[in-house]
Amino acid sequence: MKKILGEFEELILLLVASQHDQAYGLSIKTAIEEMGRSVNLSNVHTTLYRLEEKGLVVSAMGDSSSTRGGRRKRHFVITQSGKVAIKESKESRLRLWDSIPSLVMEGI
């Protein structure tokens, strides 16, 4: 079965990939908020767990810091099928972009 990515899922998957090795719940939340979009930490976590369930990311416990009260982070890394998923979604987008007649986008 082909896994269909939701918009938010795709966004998070992209962020996991771009923050390679350093991605964890709060870092992704901060990154989304920097994009001008507000989001609750729990939504980010839940989506990450869902992506993990679908096999698109894997997680491992990592380092800690003092503000965390000595608690370790859970780092997320994109898997092979995760990479395939974002690549496919990018390509389908590109195909759609290509099919837009040039005059539609004129003047932007």
Added chain:
Amino acid sequence: MKKASPPKLADRFFKWYCRNDLQESILGDLHEQFYMDLKQKGNQRSRLIYWVTVLKFFNRFTRQNSMQKPALFMISNNFRSSLRFLLKHGNYTILNMVGLSIALFSCLLIASFLQHELTFDQLHKNSNQIFRVNVIYSDNSGSQTTFVNSPPALAPQLPELFPEVKKSTQLRYALRASLRNQELVFYEDHGFYADSSFLEIFTVPLIAGDKKNALDEPNSIVITSDLAKKYFGDEDPMGRFITMNNDVLLRVTGISQPIPTNSHLKFDFLISFSTYSIPAGYLSDLSSWSWLGFLTYVQLEDHTSRHEFQAKLDDLFQALDPESESPFTTIVQPLEDIYLGSNGMTDDLASHMRSGSEYTVYALTIVAILILFVASFNLMNLTAATNLTRGKEVGIKKVLGADKKKLAVQLLLESTLITFSSTILAYGLLLLLFPQIKSIVSWDFEINPDLLLTSLPFAFLSALILGILAGIHPSALLANLKASTALKQGLSTRKGSNWFSSGLISLQFIISVSLISTTIVIYKQIDYMRNQSLGFETSQVVSMQLLRRDMGTFYQRLKEDLLQHSQIQSVSRSQRIVGDPWPANGVLVGGESEYKQVLSNQVGYDFLETMGIKLKMGRTFSKEISSDSVGSILINESCVKHLGLENPIGEQVHFFGQSRTIIGVMEDFNFSSLHSEIAPAVAIMPFVNVENLYVKVAPGNLRQSLELIEARWSSITGGAPIEMQLMDDHMNRLYQSEEKLSLLITGFSVLAVFLACLGLYGLIAFTVNKKIKEVGIRKVLGASISSLLILFSKRYISLIAVAAIIASPALYFVLNLWLNEFAYRIVLDLSVLLWAVIFLAVISLATIGARTLRTALANPVNALRNE
């Protein structure tokens, strides 16, 4: 400054629900975020965000494993084993359910009655602004009479005199009237003269007609849709004519919806007040301030103090004659209080208003609570008793790993299951039996289906509470049992639980003794009242209420005609029927300056003979002495004392605008009910056409006599309607409210005692079953059957004795309070209590005996053989 940190409680909550492997990383993120937020958003906001996030984190990824599946499987399993247990103890389950559903049914029944009684007159939109002006008349001797009536001059002036009066209206009872549409003619007893402001103050929805002016024009009538159907069938009555009393032509200007049963005013028609004309012979007119013949209702502005308004009204009456102290003071009575709060008030017009009794309301509330108690005690006792046998079951469950909480929940589930199904049964019973019960106790209301629906959640909530209450003791006992003890020796009946059940049983006995003695006292009181000598004889008297006009025209001819027949002994008439309240008036003894208040009646010739009232001295009205018709007066013995006369015969008094000579003294007789003392009363000859006709018939064939009267009346009047009643029936109706109360209390007492016995039976059956071996051994050792019976019943007999001792003081107090309502009452003595105890003891012993005897008579071998 204290260092800000994430809320501890939120952390604890999170740790409670979150699975362990995710806890560390999420909590880390949460804390990190908190300190980030702290810099930008401040402590309060960060804490809030923290809490919201913690709450939002609760989902299927984070939940603890054990929480992931709701315990559906366990619930269904518990349910099944509960059902098995209940079926195994089928007898007790049925006993419990029957008892409980009967009890709940009684409570629902009483609740629907109370709902009706307590919501009287609340249907009017402005009910909290509407008041009735009652007038208290005090005479010089200090005796006071409270009238629901007021003088006709009052109502029209109120809005002008007092700014707080929004609107005012007055009613005049239309007496018995005959209404006629062509061939259809009936007597109607429920009608008032009223003006349009009546329709504005009270919420009386009109189906047709305009309430602003329907009652403005003279000769207008507004009828209820029921009456419209009666007289006009399916035709449209609007604009049609109805003839009242064969005299006045009234045009139908409005049709109202039927008046609900929870309204103290009961009417089928309203005639415009401008139609009202004062009957010939009356000395007052509509500007009178002393003629208490009208009902005055006012609608006050919001937040008006009725006490202040009442004080202003008192001043108004005082201002009429500043020279002397006014005999009139007022009571401004809220509309919603009228129905239950008008006991002891006199309606000078006997205008058929509904009035209820607070006693009935209180009594039934208490009875409902008591019944509920009895049934819950049964449930508690039986649940406790049957659960004592479950030691082994619980032991095995514990060995198999059931935890304490779940065991307790299962046991609670069982008792709740019983209470829930009983509740459903009770509602079924209510819907099924209400029509029958309604006709037995002559209630005139219907169950309100909306209210029934809204009561459902409460009923089930109470069922839940009741179930938990009943189950909590045994379930705690069982759940805390050690598995090894449970398996080894089962659950022993500990001293504590024995005390508990003894306590419940004695409470039940207290309730039973109280209800039985109350029933006995009510019966004795009613019986006493019935058998009191009233001072007059009604057994062969037939009374008829006829139209004043017809009486004026036909009375003499009818009397002469009837007296020619041998079975008619005498004929007379009076203004007010004996038994209805007599109007109060002032009498002035010659030489004195102050009027004294007495009750009065206008009576025809032969009145004393017809009613069997004895003369103490003097003579009665005589046809031979022409001055009697205006210048003579009869007084009763109380009146002699009241007026302070030494030699009453021949004294001159001033009464009803006329100087009159006292010609005779009547022996005291109870012309109204035995609730009140015999009041000072006088009788004069009629100066208006009076409407009550009495015929005394010879003993023997009553039916024939009634037919004769009807035939003669009909032939003389050319077909005017007639309705006869036996005076005995009329007098019995005076005690109707007591009889209704006694019927209800008796019914519910029987139920309560029955329920208590049911519980007792269950408990005894259970005890006997457990002691079957003991009985066997005792029999083998030579115990007699009677000694066995005593063995089982002595505990309960002593409990009954204890109950009687505890109950008696409270009972004595409450019953005396009720009896004090009556001027003629029985004396309370110990015999009532004694009878109640004997009765209860006999029933209980029969219950115990019925169950015990079977065991005691059985062959001991059967009990002992199987081991």
